Amino acid sequence: MSTTTSPSKIVVNAYGQSLDGVAPHFKLLVDGQEVGSANAADASSKAYSFTADLAANTAHKIQVVYDNDTATSAYRDLYVQSIEVNGHTLKPTDAIYERYDDAAPAPTQAGQEAMWWDGALTFSTPANYYGGAQTAAPAAPATPAAPAAGTAQNVITVNAAGSAAAGEGAHFTVLVDGKAIGEGTATSSEAKDYKFTADLAQGTAHSVEVKYDNDAVIDGTDRNLFVHSVSVDGKTVAATDAAMSVQRTADGADLGATTDLYWDATLTAKLDASHFAASTSSAGGSTDAGKGGTATGGATGGATGGSTGGSTGGSTGGSTGGSTGGDTSLSLKVGNVTVSDPGMVQSSSSINGFLHTNGNQIVDESGNNVRLTGVNWFGGEGYNYVPSGLWADSYQHHIDSMKDLGFNVIRLTWADDMFDSTAVTNGIDYSKNPDLKGLTRLEVYDKVIDYAGKNGIKVILDHHRNDGGAGTNEHGLWYTDNNPESKVIENWKMLAEHYAGNKAVIGADLHNEPSVSATWGDGNQATDWAAAAERIGNSIQTVNKDWLLLVEGTEWSSTLAGVKTHPIEFDTPNKLVYSPHAYGQSVGQFSWLSDPSYPDNLPAQYDSMWGYIYKNNIAPILVGEFGGQMHSAAEQTWASTLIKYMNGDWNLDGKSDLAAGQQGMNWTYWAWTPESGDVGGLLQDDYKTVDPTKMNIIKAGLAANSGSSGTVAGSDEAVFTVQLAKAVTTATTIEYATEDGTAKAGTDYTAAHGSLTFQPGETTKTVSVHINGTNTNDGTENFLLQLTHDNANLGTATGFITDHAA
Structure with missing residues (x-):
């Protein structure tokens, strides 16, 4: 019997980092057959379009294959932000990533935006993506306007x-x-x-x-x-x-x-x-x-105008509106969109449940050795008392970016003053984070943690300081006059009870960077941090025995040498993780950074300070902070060497010294946002663009954790098509914003707002709203998309989210 086929449009949204004058190259395969290729030469995202004649109403396997990673120096990388299949948008996290390099820790791992090695992102697309071709009607020609004077x-x-x-x-x-x-x-x-x-x-x-x-x-x-x-x-x-x-x-x-x-x-x-x-x-x-132009005579040929938007489920209804403001001729139509709740999906790289320790390994509930590799998200320690950067973007977009980069844990800072009734919440743009409006600071943390957990990212709560401010406590102890140790314990127990049973929160970093007058094991109750850590940790375990308890060292946590003679012991065993901090030239000219044998001297240096704990199988290590500006070759060498050491290459010979089945040391990079004065952040000053130099260094230490399985929130996009009744003759901007109906931003979808600028001749634009998967069936829910111009409403469309189809 014959098979019905139809043209399918596949768009790869990608950008690249070129090297030696050569851009990253990729091929697009459908069901194993190449349908096209391209070079991702631009450093900003670009849409690469392909068309293939595919069997209708049939599932297909789509692969983006990166094939020229090999470089003589530094890095050539491909970044795939999404693909679109006949209007259906898929994120790289919806794919499986198969690395083709010999150092791949597992045959496959969870999909991610950054393709740092030759390999394939494989998307399994369902049959309902291929229902036949749809062609947009050509845009109506613009009506010429009277020219302006001059x-x-x-x-x-x-x-x-x-x-x-x-x-x-x-x-x-x-x-x-x-x-x-x-x-x-x-x-x-x-x-x-x-x-x-x-x-x-x-x-x-x-x-x-x-x-x-x-x-x-x-x-x-x-x-x-x-x-x-x-x-x-x-x-x-x-x-x-x-x-x-x-x-x-x-x-x-x-x-x-x-x-x-x-x-x-x-x-x-x-x-x-x-x-x-x-x-x-x-x-x-x-x-x-041409689109935006007019035909003056002769035969109409092959120019194409207009554009087509896509959404799962198609669109019906919507509204047509006109401006009653400055431009009374401006009118548009926008259709409703229906999508299915993407539900919860299996992830082969999830860390399952709460964690415990076995020797120097961290183990999940499935019995798999796992490795935590993530990022620090500060801000909660003051003066905003919420995570930083929420004035620039939504918390969902921040976490989406962390997930796309391959991080699996967030070290989330807090201070005792965060829970003071007189503290003021700052630093949130509620138009970008509408679901945070009116919430307490703890409720903001609930939202952040819930979204991280749905996306397979674990959270470690970090007691960064007592009084609101920046950095560690000025005198270096774990308490102040305003917040004595009893208050610290009270707040820790409150958090431990509040998040009890929440498998997104897996650990407590008991206090950040004891320094100056802090001691280890000398019995002085006022300064002995080791004894205080046991008191705080044991108090937490009276209400929550599930958490890992992270204990930092003295001297700004640069050393844990005191563990040799005074190791920490908690009432509930197999929960202790030691957490040193390590910094390079941006923070200080430490003696080991100017040693004649640098960087070959670094493994021995770290062995003596804290590495011996891991190497002697005493306990796991999680390097809670490391980072730098990475402007100098010397500092880049320091960071690359530290990554190799944490990976298990202890003599820097390029080979792992780990025993079979072991994971390397855990870590969280400092920091996510750029305000940290001495080292900056992984994000650049726009709070959205990742610093490629820093990411290229730390990516070599990212965990694969392929042994566990679990569920994470699925995702989809509701794509609204906005079409002007006629083309404009001057650039015109229309604002859009979502509004809750029965569907709630932050839970069911990610709030979106922004603007669409129509250039002369353009008539069609699209607005994409991210839909979050849930594990509940609530019936069909809805939200609104409002379109305005000069404060006049031009139109309203409704997004419908139907229950997930099992």
Whole structure:
């Protein structure tokens, strides 16, 4: 019998870190067959589109295969942010990551955004993603507006041909003085005129750019764009004219004046004032309307306009609205969207349940040795009393990023003053975190911890200081006049009871960086941190015996040498983890950093301070803080050496010294957000972009933990399509924001807000709202998407979340 097939569009949203002039290369495979490939040359995310003729109503396996990781120095890496299959968005965490390198700790591991090694992200996509092709209707041509004073409407014509691959032509955008005025797609080897209009100042020079952006080779067929000329009101300049130049996108190489764009590239026409004299003309022949442009005559050809949005379940209803504000002509329609609750999904790399210790190993409830590798998220210790960066992004997006980077634990700081009734909560933008509005500080922590747990990330609570502020206690002890030891114990017991039974919270770091006057094992009740740690830990165990108890050392936790003579003992055994801190040149010029044998001297140095605890099988080690600016080669060497040491390469010979089945030392990197003055953060100053130098160093120490299994929250995207009734003639911005209905932000979906800017000629945009999986059936729930312009409501759509289909 015959099989019904239909064209399927697959988009890979990715970016790359190039090395030695070579960008990361990937292939797209469907059911094991290559359908295309591309080079991820841009450092910012870009959509790579592919089309494949696939069996309808049939499940398919999609793989993104990274294949040129090998480099002579440093790192070449591919980062896959998501893929879209006929409008359905999948995150890398929905995939399985198979590494192809010899050092892979397991055949497969959980999917992650960063592909630091040759390997494949494999997505198993269901049959309902492939129900047949859908084609968007072309956008209606813009109605020309009267030009502004001092300007005139010019007709810009791009004469171009293209070669298609996998049924998709060469896509380009036309810009004038850096502003997009329209786009087109060349599908025919026969050159056509693509016409666009723009209101431009007359009697002055302008720069016209044709930006080709979807170059690819698919099944041996090369997609290319051929630009023959650019005209303004009939005044034509050939692509080979001296006024023209072409720059390749990947490396900025100047290709000179050429017709042939064999790579993603931008053709620039520097046109003098004589081209812009308010004249008009029409052209005959074969003419296509580019998106945002108008056809002036001739046969309609292969330019494509509009865009299609996707959502699980499709869309019906919605609303059409018009602005009653400054632009009374602005109107749009937006459809409702229905998605299914993605539910809870199995994760092969989950750490299962509460943890205990066995010698130097941490063991989960399934009996597997596991390794905790994560990040510090400070802020709760003061002055905001909540995790940092919530003024810049939602807590869900922060945690999503941590998960995508491969972290499995968060060390979450707090201070005793956090629970003082006079403390003021600061640092939250409630438009980005609407579900945190009106909550107490502890309730904010509940939200953060709940979301982390749903995403398979464990949490260690860290008593960072007593009085609200930054850093450790100024005098170096674990108590102050305002918060004596009795208060510390009271707060720890409150937290231990509050989170009892919550398997996301797996540990307590009893106090951060005892220093200055703190001692170890001398019996002085005022200064003996070892004795105090036992008192605090045993008090916690009277109400919660499930937690790991982390004990730091003295001298800002740089040393745990006192354990040799005075080891810690808790009433409930097999819960003790020692937690040193280690820093490099950004924090201090320690003697071992200037040793003549540096960095080969570091293993022996760390052995004497705390490594002996792990190597002698006394207890596990979790390096609670390490980090740096990583600006110097010396500090990068320090951090890389520390990672090797924690991984189990104790003599730096490139080979693991661990026994079979053992995991290396655990760690949490300091810090997530960038405000830490001496070392900065893993995030850069925008609180969203990851510092690639730092991440490239620490990624070598990330845990695989492939032995356990568990459930984490699934995810999906509700994609709303917003369509203007007619194209605008000037750039126009529309604001959007979600609003709770019966579905609640933070639990059922992630609140979204932002803006859509429509350039002249554009009519269609999409808004994507992240849907969180739950393990309950609550019936169909809903939330709203509100669209406004100049404070006037343009339209409202409803997102429906149906119960998870088992």
